[in-house]
Amino acid sequence: xxxxxxxxxxxxxxxxxxxxxxxxxxxxxxxxxxxxxxxxxxxxxxxxxxxxxxxxxxxxxxxxxxxxxxxxxxxxxxxxxxxxxxxxxxxxxxxxxxxxxxxxxxxxxxxxxxxxxxxxxxxxxxxxxxxxxxxxxxxxxxxxxxxxxxxxxxxxxxxxxxxxxxxxxxxxxxxxxxxxxxxxxxxxxxxxxxxxxxxxxxxxxxxxxxxxxxxxxxxxxxxxxxxxxxxxxxxxxxxxxxxxxxxxxxxxxxxxxxxxxxxxxxxxxxxxxxxxxxxxxxxxxxx
Numbered sequence: 006x007x008x009x010x011x012x013x014x015x016x017x018x019x020x021x022x023x024x025x026x027x028x029x030x031x032x033x034x035x036x037x038x039x040x041x042x043x044x045x046x047x048x049x050x051x052x053x054x055x056x057x058x059x060x061x062x063x064x065x066x067x068x069x070x071x072x073x074x075x076x077x078x079x080x081x082x083x084x085x086x087x088x089x090x091x092x093x094x095x096x097x098x099x100x101x102x103x104x105x106x107x108x109x110x111x112x113x114x115x116x117x118x119x120x121x122x123x124x125x126x127x128x129x130x131x132x133x134x135x136x137x138x139x140x141x142x143x144x145x146x147x148x149x150x151x152x153x154x155x156x157x158x159x160x161x162x163x164x165x166x167x168x169x170x171x172x173x174x175x176x177x178x179x180x181x182x183x184x185x186x187x188x189x190x191x192x193x194x195x196x197x198x199x200x201x202x203x204x205x206x207x208x209x210x211x212x213x214x215x216x217x218x219x220x221x222x223x224x225x226x227x228x229x230x231x232x233x234x235x236x237x238x239x240x241x242x243x244x245x246x247x248x249x250x251x252x253x254x255x256x257x258x259x260x261x262x263x264x265x266x267x268x269x270x271x272x273x274x275x276x277x278x279x280x281x282x283x284x285x286x287x288x289x290x291x292x
Contacts, residue, residue: 034066035065035066035067035068036066036067036253036255036259036261037253037255038067038251038252038253038261038263039066039067039068041250041251041263042067042069042156042263043067043068043069043072045124045125045154046069046072046073046125046127046154046156047072047073048072048073048074049073049074049123049124049125050073050074050075050122050123050124050125051069051073051074051075051076051077051123051124051125051126051127052076052077052078052079052105052118052122052123052125052126052127052148053076053077053078053079053126053127053128053129054078054079054112054126054127054128054131054132054141054145055079055080055087055112055128055129055130055131055134056078056080056087056099056127056128056129056131057070057078057087057088057097057099058127058129058130058158059129060129060158060259061099061127061129062099062100063100066255066259066261067156067158067261069125069127069156070099070100070104071100073104073125075104075105076097076099076104076105076127077097077104077105077106077107077108077123078097078099078105078106078107078108079108079109079110079112079115080107080108080109080110081109081110081111081112081188081226082109082224082226083109085226086225086227091107091109092107092109093107093108093109094106094107095107111188112128112131112132112134112135112141112144112145113135113137113140113141113144113188114144115144115145115147115148118148119148120147120148121148121149121150121151121153122148122149122150123148123149123150123153124149124150124153124154125149125153125154125155125156126145126148126149126153126154126155126156127156127157128145128155128156128157128158129157129158130158130159130160132157132159132231133159133160133229133230133231133232133233134226134227134228134229134230135188135230136181136186136187136188136189136190136192136230137181137182137185137186137187137190138178138181138230138231138241138245139178139179139181139182139241139244139245140181140182140185142155142241142242142245142246142247143245143246146245146246146247146266149266150266151266151267152265152266152267153265153266154250154263154264154265154266155242155247155262155263155264155265155266156261156262156263157238157242157261157262157263157264158259158260158261159233159238159259159260159262160229160233160258160259160260161233161234161235161254161258161259161260161285162232162233162234162287163234163258163285163286163287164256164257164258164259164285165205165229165258166201166202166203166204166205166206167200167201167202167229167232168202168205169200169201169202170196170197170200170201170232171232172232172233172234172237173231173232173233173237174237175237175240175241175244177231178231178241178244179244188222188223188226189223190230191222192230193228193230193231194219194220194222194228197215197219197228197229198212198215198216198219201215203215233260234254234260234285234287234288235252235254235260235279235280235283235285235288236276236280236288236292238252238260238262239252239262239272239276239279242262242264243264243269243271243272246266246268247264247265247266247267248264248265248266248267248268248269248272248273249262249263249264249272249273249274249276250263250264250265250272250273250274251263251274251279252272252274252276252279253279254279254283254284254285254288255284256284
C-alpha cells in the first residue's frame with residue numbers, strides 16, 4: 006500500500022477510514038473471503054485475466070499465487086502499462102516461480118483457449134477497463150469448468166477517482182452487450198474527463214494529461230468504462246450467469262466477489278447483510 010492509497014482513503018472515508026487502512030497494511034490483514042478463496046484455489050488449474058495483481062501475491066489480501074497448481078495469464082497486448090513487454094506463450098512467473106504461460110487476448114474474446122480449461126478464473130481491477138463487461142464475464146464462464154469458480158476484485162467508486170461518477174446501471178451493461186460494443190467505445194469519455202478526480206489519481210498530473218490518456222485508450226486501456234458499488238458488482242456477476250457465493254467491500258477501494266460457474270436463482274448469500282457491513286457509506290444508504 007502506498008501513500009496515494011492512504012490519501013484516497015482519507016478523502017473518501019476520513020481520518021478513521023485512513024487509520025483502519027494503515028492498520029490493515031501493518032498487520033497484513035487479508036480479505037474476509039481469503040480462506041474460502043484459498044480452499045478452491047489450492048491445487049487448481051487457474052487463469053488470471055489482467056494482472057499480475059498485488060492482491061493475489063503471498064502478502065496480498067487474497068494470496069492465491071502460492072497455492073494454485075498452475076496459472077496462465079491474459080493481457081490485451083504485447084505491451085502494457087502493467088507488465089511492460091510480453092509475448093504470446095512466454096512463461097508467467099508472478100513471484101519468481103513459473104506457473105504458466107502468457108496469452109495475448111481481449112478479455113471479451115479468449116479464442117484459442119478451450120472450453121472448461123480452468124478450475125478458477127481470477128481477475129483484479131480489470132473488468133472495469135472492458136467496454137463490454139457482460140460479454141467478458143460470459144467468455145470467462147466459457148473457459149471455466151462447470152462448478153468452477155470466479156474470484157473477482159473490482160474498484161469501489163467511493164475509494165477511487167471515480168467517486169463523482171454515477172454507478173453503471175444494469176440497463177447500460179445489457180445495452181453494451183446488445184450493441185456488441187468493442188474496446189474503441191467512447192460512450193463515457195466526456196463523463197470521465199469532466200468527473201474524474203485527478204487529485205486521487207497518482208498517475209496523472211493534470212486534466213489535460215487525462216484527456217490525452219482517454220483519447221489513447223485503445224492503446225493503453227487505462228479508462229474505467231464502468232463504475233461500481235457493492236450491490237451493482239454482485240448484480241452484474243449474477244446477470245452474466247455466474248452464481249455469486251460471497252462478497253465484501255473493504256478499504257481503501259476494493260470489492261471482492263466470488264462466484265460459481267453455474268446459473269442460479271440469485272446469490273447464495275444474504276446480500277443485504279453484506280451491504281450493511283460494507284466499509285463504504287454509500288453502500289449502506291437506503292436506495
